[in-house]
Amino acid sequence: MRHHEKDKELALSLLREALDETRGLDRRAFVKKLGQVAAGSAILGSFMGMAGSAGAQTRTLTTMNWGGSFQEAMVGAFISPFEKNNPAIKVQYLTPYNFAKLVAAHQAKAQEVDTLTLASVDMLRAQEAGMFQPLDWSKIDKTKLSEQQYTTLPNTISSLTLxxxxxxxxxxxxxxxxxxxxxxxxxxxxxxxxxxxxxxxxxxxxxxxxxxxxxxxxxxxxxxxxxxxxxxxxxxxxxxxxxxxxxxxxxxxxxxxxxxxxxxxxxxxxxxxxxxxxxxxxxxxxxxxTGILQGWAILTGAKNPDDAHKLLDFVGRAEPQAAFARLIYYGPANLKAYDLLEPAFGKLMPSHxxxxxxxxxxxxxxxxxxxxxxxxxxxxxxxx
Amino acid sequence: MTVPVADPAPARMSLNRALVPALLLGPTLLWIFFFFLWPLGLMVWQSFIVKDAFSLDHYASLFTTPIYARALWTTFEISIICTVGSLILGYPVAYYLVVGDARIRAVVMILVIIPYWLDYIVRSFSWLILFGRRGLVNRFLIDIGLITEPLQLLYNLGSVLVGMIQIMLPLMILTLFGAMLRINRQLVAAAEIHGASPWRAFWSVFFPLSLPGVYAAFLLVFIISLGFYITPALLGSPKETMISQIIMLVATELFDWPLASAAGVLLLAVTIAVVIAYNRAFSIERLWGGKEA
Structure with missing residues (x-):
């Protein structure tokens, strides 16, 4: 599993730095710090990216979300650090979240979305309809997750609580x-x-x-x-x-x-x-x-399951989970994230x-x- | 490169005659076919299928479930009031734009057009701020001592109508304005020369001549009103639920696409029926360059 770590190292360290240095401060301070550490790492990031994927062409990974402040938080905590660490991957967003559209695409066998977080009730509906593809756990490090994140629903990683x-x-x-x-x-x-x-x-x-x-x-x-x-x-x-x-x-x-x-x-x-x-x-x-049902899954028919696994090995970890909570105040599903959050802030989280x-x-x-x-x-x- | 001299060859002329319209219209027609008519056909088809067999079940449930019939009725009711309201408010403005003082006309025109550029959602949201419990209108009325407790101005039929009329007014005014420009105003002058008062000249000459424009604008605004979604959702209560909201609900929350299709087809059918009946009564095609008015 060690060789996968390189994909995440930089992203995790960026988030850790921003979280630690603004502990107890407000969202604005966190967003600012996040921007600063990301900018500071730009050169390093492109260097690592080149080393990691020499000659590789840009690959797209398509996600869908609710837009607005949800998308801001998703980009800040998950996507942008991940992209910084994997410059060969370009993440695309479809908004707004529309489960009916995903179902229609699934039925037409023309799924556009690779991976996303679904609403709780849709997690079960999608599971039932066979819309999730089996996760390859050799590509995802379970030890970095809370057990509840992968035991709640097969082939998903619980990610947020509302x-x-x-x-x-x-x-x-x-x-x-x-x-x-x-x-x-x-x-x-x-x-x-x-x-x-x-x-x-x-x-x-x-x-x-x-x-x-x-x-x-x-x-x-x-x-x-x-x-x-x-x-x-x-x-x-x-x-x-x-x-x-x-x-x-x-x-x-x-x-x-x-x-x-x-x-x-x-x-x-x-x-x-x-x-x-x-x-x-x-x-x-x-x-x-909601409980911790709501989370990430890779859809059947996804065009880029490899990079989707890379993303899923990242989003469930404590650092991005804590960063997401700091950005949008929805609670982490990874309980290790609470170690990175100020106790007073943690009390505002549904999963506390x-x-x-x-x-x-x-x-x-x-x-x-x-x-x-x-x-x-x-x-x-x-x-x- | 040589400049071609006019070529009278008849063969080439007729080729051009066939080719030019095809080239000009082709892309749009293809677009309309693939992205409008084809999906529309699929939707109609879907609305008649139950478990792979032809059936009218979806239509039966539309008519027997009170919520759909009620929403359809509400939609017509709100659209009619909205259209009449826009007409009453819009006609004088359009008239002024034709006959008024040139400099003021330019200002009025800008005032009509600017809101037209703004997004529906923004315009609907701004009413929430104006009409709210602590909004400008209530605060003003309390400050001048007219009321002591804020009025409930939002989330009712009144606020939906205000929001919709505000959105439809520019379209109403511009359509009427376009039609009124074509009226030969020397006829009004002639009436006045023959002794008619300005009021009389307006009622007997200008107003009847403007009626085809009124009919056309009325129909246009009415049909667009039928499809409103975000304004009643933001400014209304469940009582003002319009058919588009129901279609959205059925499609995205009940996942009953055949039923949603049936509701869509029904709305379309009723709208077409209204247009045909309306055209019989007022022959609006005159306005689009058919027989001269």
Whole structure:
């Protein structure tokens, strides 16, 4: 395995330097440092690249992602250090992430994308549809990963964790007496104020059940009791000012104080709170946690599986995982990454043990087969 | 290189007559065939197939599931109001662009065209900032003491319409302007010479002559409105869900492509039917250089 290490050495050392020297500082400082160390290594990088692939032509590796801040983080933590170390490889991005498109390409046997991170529920759907090719573990160093990264789903490397969290306006509830659970979210008398939720059945239904008193860790949480959830959702419907669909809308809503209480993707919430200093706060209690399903895989029919393996031997490691968290506030799946993060920062990560303890974990195995059905019912309920 | 003298050879003339249009139109026609008609055909085909056999099941479920019929109805409703609104606001502006003071006209023209260049999403987002709870409009109304609590201006039919009309207005104005330019304004002058008041001359002469332009602009704006997606998604509530949002949902979240295709085909069929009926009633082809108005 030693001969593979050369592909990563430079990239890993760059990230380590940037992480160590800005430990405890904000995102901006990290981005700046990352740029500096990358620039400082430019000459070294091209030298190593030439040595490593003398005479080799540029090869393309195609990925797909959600675009926007997600792409920025992906490039900063994964792609750009990797490319610096492997100048013969040019990584291409397709955006936005569109699973339907990947499925269509798979069915037409014309897959354009080599490797990518898929959304949790799509990981299972893709697995089922035979869209992942077997990983060659002789090309990927397992000892650099947390065990959970390669045992969660065969032929994938778990890479990031997300939570959907409740976020409240601190100006409205400055004392300790603020909404702390989904039952409080539903309590419009005790906590009056406009609210927003995401237009997603798999989020609205579990939070309604928790608001109705179900224990987030209840082993009978799934199959979701849809009937009970809609009854509970009827109570809150008139108080939901917006059922949003886009990531940007959530941030716009707290940055303009459009609503006082809402569900948000934890990364978007942290971005607005840490970077744009909005006075809103995350409630980790009863967060909807993805678990560590979401990760990298190489697609069946990939045109460049060799370089895809090279990338996958890199992205799961502690350094890029920690760098990704610093850039976009989604939690690492590699628990070794926490050694490279300031403890206070680690507490803002969905995969932090304290946060996992109080969260509700999605059951994607149930959702992957039932999501379309509950979405149909949810949309009918919503537009009625 | 020699300069060719005019060649009267008839054979060559006819060759040119066939070749030139083919060369001019060919690339576009090929493009339209491969990237529009062919996929469109596939989509229509897909919408009629259930488990490899011909079936109308997808269409049946479109009509029997309330959510689709409702979205289609909402789409027509919103599009009609949006088009009428754009017409009422756009007609006077277009008229001014034809008859008004030249210098002011240039400024107005720029004001009409600049928003036309801006992206739909940017224009939709800007309403979120203007109409928000802490937005400019609410803050102004509170400052002048008209209200004490902010009004809910966003996420309803009103905000969707404002957003859509703002986007469609330039198109409405420019289409009307183009049609009005072709009106012979000496006819208006003639009416006034014969004693008609300016108002009377406008209503009896200019306005009727502008109607073909009105019909054409109305249809154009209406059809584009039918396909709106991002504006109702950003500015509306679930009640203002339009058919494009539903098609997107069915295709990307329910993964039911045949059903999404059927919804697309249905929208297309209804749109074509509207165009045909509309053309029967108002014969808009006159405007595109058919029979003279």
């Amino acid at each position: 939570s959907d969290v409740m976020v409240f306006n601190k100006k409205k509830w400055p004392s300790g007496n603020h909404p702390k659970s989904w039952a409080d979210f539903w309590d419009v008398k005790k906590f009056p104020g406009p609210r927003a939720l995401e237009r997603q059945a798999n989020k609205a239904i579990p939070i309604a059940l928790m608001a109705d008193g179900m224990d987030p860790k209840d082993p009978k949480f799934y199959p979701l009791d849809v009937y009970r959830a809609f009854k509970k959702l009827n109570e809150i419907k008139p108080h939901i000012k917006k059922w949003f669909t886009q990531g940007g809308e959530q941030q716009q809503m707290i940055e303009n104080e459009e609503v006082d209480l809402l569900l948000m993707w934890n990364g978007r919430a942290a971005d607005s709170i840490l970077k744009n200093k909005v006075s809103y706060e995350i409630v980790w209690n009863q967060a909807l946690y 043990p304290d946060n996992v303890k109080v969260a509700h974990q999605y059951d994607y195995r149930w959702l992957s087969t039932n999501l379309t059905e509950i979405t149909r019912k949810f949309e009918a309920w919503l537009t009625a």
